[in-house]
Amino acid sequence: xxxxxxxxxxxxxxxxxxxxxxxxxxxxxxxxxxxxxxxxxxxxxxxxxxxxxxxxxxxxxxxxxxxxxxxxxxxxxxxxxxxxxxxxxxxxxxxxxxxxxxxxxxxxxxxxxxxxxxxxxxxxxxxxxxxxxxxxxxxxxxxxxxxxxxxxxxxxxxxxxxxxxxxxxxxxxxxxxxxxxxxxxxxxxxxxxxxxxxxxxxxxxxxxxxxxxxxxxxxxxxxxxxxxxxxxxxxxxxxxxxxxxxxxxxxxxxxxxxxx
Amino acid sequence: xxxxxxxxxxxxxxxxxxxxxxxxxxxxxxxxxxxxxxxxxxxxxxxxxxxxxxxxxxxxxxxxxxxxxxxxxxxxxxxxxxxxxxxxxxxxxxxxxxxxxxxxxxxxxxxxxxxxxxxxxxxxxxxxxxxxxxxxxxxxxxxxxxxxxxxxxxxxxxxxxxxxxxxxxxxxxxxxxxxxxxxxxxxxxxxxxxxxxxxxxxxxxxxxxxxxxxxxxxxxxxxxxxxxxxxxxxxxxxxxxxxxxxxxxxxxxxxxxxxxxxxxxxxxxxxxxxxxxxxxxxxxxxxxxxxxxxxxxxxxxxxxxxxxxxxxxxxxxxxxxxxxxxxxxxxxxxxxxxxxxxxxxxxxxxxxx
Numbered sequence: 001x002x003x004x005x006x007x008x009x010x011x012x013x014x015x016x017x018x019x020x021x022x023x024x025x026x027x028x029x030x031x032x033x034x035x036x037x038x039x040x041x042x043x044x045x046x047x048x049x050x051x052x053x054x055x056x057x058x059x060x061x062x063x064x065x066x067x068x069x070x071x072x073x074x075x076x077x078x079x080x081x082x083x084x085x086x087x088x089x090x091x092x093x094x095x096x097x098x099x100x101x102x103x104x105x106x107x108x109x110x111x112x113x114x115x116x117x118x119x120x121x122x123x124x125x126x127x128x129x130x131x132x133x134x135x136x137x138x139x140x141x142x143x144x145x146x147x148x149x150x151x152x153x154x155x156x157x158x159x160x161x162x163x164x165x166x167x168x169x170x171x172x173x174x175x176x177x178x179x180x181x182x183x184x185x186x187x188x189x190x191x192x193x194x195x196x197x198x199x200x201x202x203x204x205x206x207x208x209x210x211x212x213x214x215x216x217x218x219x220x221x222x223x224x225x226x227x228x229x230x231x232x233x234x235x236x237x238x239x240x241x242x243x244x245x246x247x248x249x250x251x252x253x254x255x256x257x258x259x260x
Numbered sequence: 261x262x263x264x265x266x267x268x269x270x271x272x273x274x275x276x277x278x279x280x281x282x283x284x285x286x287x288x289x290x291x292x293x294x295x296x297x298x299x300x301x302x303x304x305x306x307x308x309x310x311x312x313x314x315x316x317x318x319x320x321x322x323x324x325x326x327x328x329x330x331x332x333x334x335x336x337x338x339x340x341x342x343x344x345x346x347x348x349x350x351x352x353x354x355x356x357x358x359x360x361x362x363x364x365x366x367x368x369x370x371x372x373x374x375x376x377x378x379x380x381x382x383x384x385x386x387x388x389x390x391x392x393x394x395x396x397x398x399x400x401x402x403x404x405x406x407x408x409x410x411x412x413x414x415x416x417x418x419x420x421x422x423x424x425x426x427x428x429x430x431x432x433x434x435x436x437x438x439x440x441x442x443x444x445x446x447x448x449x450x451x452x453x454x455x456x457x458x459x460x461x462x463x464x465x466x467x468x469x470x471x472x473x474x475x476x477x478x479x480x481x482x483x484x485x486x487x488x489x490x491x492x493x494x495x496x497x498x499x500x501x502x503x504x505x506x507x508x509x510x511x512x513x514x515x516x517x518x519x520x521x522x523x524x525x526x527x528x529x530x531x532x533x534x535x536x537x538x539x540x541x542x543x544x545x546x547x548x549x550x551x552x553x554x555x556x557x558x559x560x561x562x563x564x565x566x567x568x569x570x571x572x573x574x575x576x577x578x579x580x581x582x583x584x585x586x587x588x589x590x591x592x593x594x595x596x597x598x599x600x601x602x603x604x605x606x607x608x609x610x611x612x613x
Contacts, residue, residue: 069267069271072267072271073271073275076271076275187275187278187279187282187310188275188310189309189310189311190272190275190276190310190311190312190315190324191311191314191324193268193271193272193275194268194324197268
């Protein structure tokens with residue numbers, strides 16, 4: 001069985017984020033990156049399948065050279081191979097373009113199961129997993145908190161509103177978007193990291209994958225016009241005086257606002 | 261010549277940092293203070309599973325066969341996390357000592373156990389009568405006369421001593437030497453002991469860098485938030501220049517520590533001098549960071565609940581471990597002014613106050 005895991009490298013949670021000069025994304029120079037936290041649970045879920053039986057785990061990521069580190073970490077955790085889509089045309093691709101690239105890789109790999117994180121820490125879009133499934137014409141489940149695999153299908157538990165759980169069974173091949181907390185993510189071992197150097201990393205371009213004419217930033221349907229940090233408000237007013245005075249002032253303010 | 265760390269070395273260090281962020285929280289550190297052993301076998305097992313104790317152990321014995329250059333960044337992270345488990349004695353000192361001694365049976369017996377986390381080793385050294393972690397050790401390496409012994413811990417009588425850092429478990433030890441435990445004599449013992457001392461001092465210096473960096477981070481965070489006269493106190497020169505000076509001291513020390521790691525890894529002729537330079541400068545940076553951090557935090561820095569003292573105590577105790585600053589200054593002085601690398605303990609008589 002071949003299991004593919006889609007990884008995104010995102011700014012480190014402790015990185016200081018500044019908006020770039022044209023106001024359309026963050027300044028990426030000189031900040032640390034890490035694997036999207038949701039995707040770490042997806043890797044762990046895939047590695048558990050590998051631990052339980054005969055599965056090859058292939059990790060896939062799109063991005064510049066720095067993405068190699070995320071792939072190396074995943075290989076250090078136990079993945080068998082990596083595919084790095086490193087093509088300037090792919091930088092800044094929108095969700096659909098990114099999904100087309102990932103779907104092309106999945107088709108080439110012949111993945112039986114695709115794991116992704118539920119969303120990305122940086123854009124919180126949650127858009128790509130169902131898009132990839134749709135492009136591959138395979139069933140998918142999102143918000144998955146538990147999986148149980150059998151020969152021909154995977155039974156998953158997914159989170160619904162209000163804490164309810166839904167159990168769904170998907171025939172293979174299928175795509176599963178994992179929720180955080182679904183498992184206990186293992187650490188890469190130092191030995192694993194050293195062995196990862198010997199594991200293959202296939203570098204692909206959009207042309208290699210046959211999607212140069214349909215994916216990448218030149219083919220974006222959606223563009224980011226502007227990102228900004230919310231302006232700090234200065235309308236807070238601290239009421240002073242004795243408790244009775246404060247209550248009187250507060251009631252007055254509420255009346256002023258027409259709320260009473 | 262390339263002086264930067266390799267991508268692998270950076271990844272190793274960041275992996276350990278991530279691990280310690282997840283597994284060695286302040287709650288964990290403080291909880292261990294309250295426990296009798298101050299150590300966590302569960303943590304040590306996980307730490308071994310990611311491979312840290314086996315870093316300097318040859319692959320044939322289940323380790324990673326790496327060098328002190330690879331390990332030094334890991335020790336910085338150990339200091340940053342205020343981890344008090346026996347990484348220095350077991351992984352950084354004992355493992356290569358056992359690897360390098362001529363007793364191959366000893367290596368075959370103990371190195372695989374160290375790599376898998378099954379064995380803890382305590383190491384006595386000539387600059388102090390105190391030995392750390394004897395209370396949890398399986399093996400104790402100590403000198404008697406002109407010989408070095410690897411003694412089963414059950415054959416060592418340990419007397420617990422006090423420390424101002426609740427994470428440190430120190431003892432004085434006594435044992436009756438037996439030929440079956442002898443691992444080296446004469447010059448071979450001197451050589452192993454000298455290398456062990458340099459490794460221990462280097463590992464402490466690296467931890468001091470981590471502790472210093474953490475104290476700077478805490479000071480920057482606090483002075484950026486704490487306001488006086490309507491502005492963060494970190495905007496006042498009297499505060500920010502002090503913290504900036506700590507950063508200068510840290511980076512000055514870092515170059516010494518990294519140079520010393522290289523010297524130990526290749527057993528350079530200047531090894532002992534480089535290690536003493538590293539221990540002195542890292543110690544000064546960490547102690548200064550402890551002092552300044554307390555000043556810029558003000559009264560809250562004195563409280564038990566504020567976490568500052570976790571690293572302040574580490575800075576103090578690391579300064580005394582594996583040769584206090586005065587000892588390393590004396591050794592450096594001997595090398596610089598008498599043009600001789602030290603061969604004795606400079607008349608320094610370790611004793612308990």
